[in-house]
Amino acid sequence: MLHSRVQISPDHARWALSGNSDWFATYSSSADAEEASVLAPKFDAEGLVTCVATDAATGDVLMVAHMNAEALIKTITTGEAWYFSRSRKTLWRKGETSGHSQRVVEMRVDCDQDAILLKVEQKGGGACHTGRRSCFYRAVPLGPKGGGPVTLEFRDAEQVFDPKTVYGGSNER
Amino acid sequence: MLHSRVQISPDHARWALSGNSDWFATYSSSADAEEASVLAPKFDAEGLVTCVATDAATGDVLMVAHMNAEALIKTITTGEAWYFSRSRKTLWRKGETSGHSQRVVEMRVDCDQDAILLKVEQKGGGACHTGRRSCFYRAVPLGPKGGGPVTLEFRDAEQVFDPKTVYGGSNER
Numbered sequence: 001m002l003h004s005r006v007q008i009s010p011d012h013a014r015w016a017l018s019g020n021s022d023w024f025a026t027y028s029s030s031a032d033a034e035e036a037s038v039l040a041p042k043f044d045a046e047g048l049v050t051c052v053a054t055d056a057a058t059g060d061v062l063m064v065a066h067m068n069a070e071a072l073i074k075t076i077t078t079g080e081a082w083y084f085s086r087s088r089k090t091l092w093r094k095g096e097t098s099g100h101s102q103r104v105v106e107m108r109v110d111c112d113q114d115a116i117l118l119k120v121e122q123k124g125g126g127a128c129h130t131g132r133r134s135c136f137y138r139a140v141p142l143g144p145k146g147g148g149p150v151t152l153e154f155r156d157a158e159q160v161f162d163p164k165t166v167y168g169g170s171n172e173r
Numbered sequence: 174m175l176h177s178r179v180q181i182s183p184d185h186a187r188w189a190l191s192g193n194s195d196w197f198a199t200y201s202s203s204a205d206a207e208e209a210s211v212l213a214p215k216f217d218a219e220g221l222v223t224c225v226a227t228d229a230a231t232g233d234v235l236m237v238a239h240m241n242a243e244a245l246i247k248t249i250t251t252g253e254a255w256y257f258s259r260s261r262k263t264l265w266r267k268g269e270t271s272g273h274s275q276r277v278v279e280m281r282v283d284c285d286q287d288a289i290l291l292k293v294e295q296k297g298g299g300a301c302h303t304g305r306r307s308c309f310y311r312a313v314p315l316g317p318k319g320g321g322p323v324t325l326e327f328r329d330a331e332q333v334f335d336p337k338t339v340y341g342g343s344n345e346r
Contacts, residue, residue: 039323059232150212
């Protein structure tokens, strides 16, 4: 049952009240949101949803980031990926410093509407600020291990750009 | 610089102190964690990391969930996907009710070690508790829109199992 402007859960109240009800519906239960044909993001206590970006050509997972309401709206309207940096507490257009922007080919939302999937064209070949194509360049071995912390294996970890050249002293991504 | 048992950030303190230093290292900065060859998960304030599960055969994103330290360790040791349910506040082996478990083919960690990628063999054909293969069965149209909330488009939304039959009255997933 849709309550787009009537019943507003605490999670959604801040956004609905700040004018985003023109963009997002709200639901009183996850079960309702699952079969809904309107966008009703379930923002967490910090006002964020999780976002996974994949390479539209290969399907490979490139990165995981977060979006607040503004980043979500900007991504929808511009077709470029915008995120919200939890560490820097700022809205951020991917590539604004590096030039390595992401053109969104397709955007999807998950069942309970707390996660977004972007299929993107990654400009510059690398999504990761460390210079790799993907942020997932290390494997975690499964099964028995020796003493001490789990040892990681670098995999698909070659750098496609030099982060020092691209970012300089900036900590933007 | 590694501080596996010396300098512990507040984020990691609870896990390190509860005995998980035998599994996880800790770092004083994200930059150190990025090039590290040891697992040093950056748990959030709730003690969780984000986890993306993809189909190992097709690469399609199946679901986004969360892991606490225990879920992460159980996944590594058993090779089956374990998660932590934020809504039910419980550790949860994927498929424990439905039988639709996930065998982990490969596990990866991202640059700043706050996200995990699992490439899995999905038993039963469907990862989503709504009966779909993937949780991402609705597209968000990009560009200009009319008045009111964004309308979603169901895509790849056919059910591969009947959730009522599989879950009955259970709200486990």
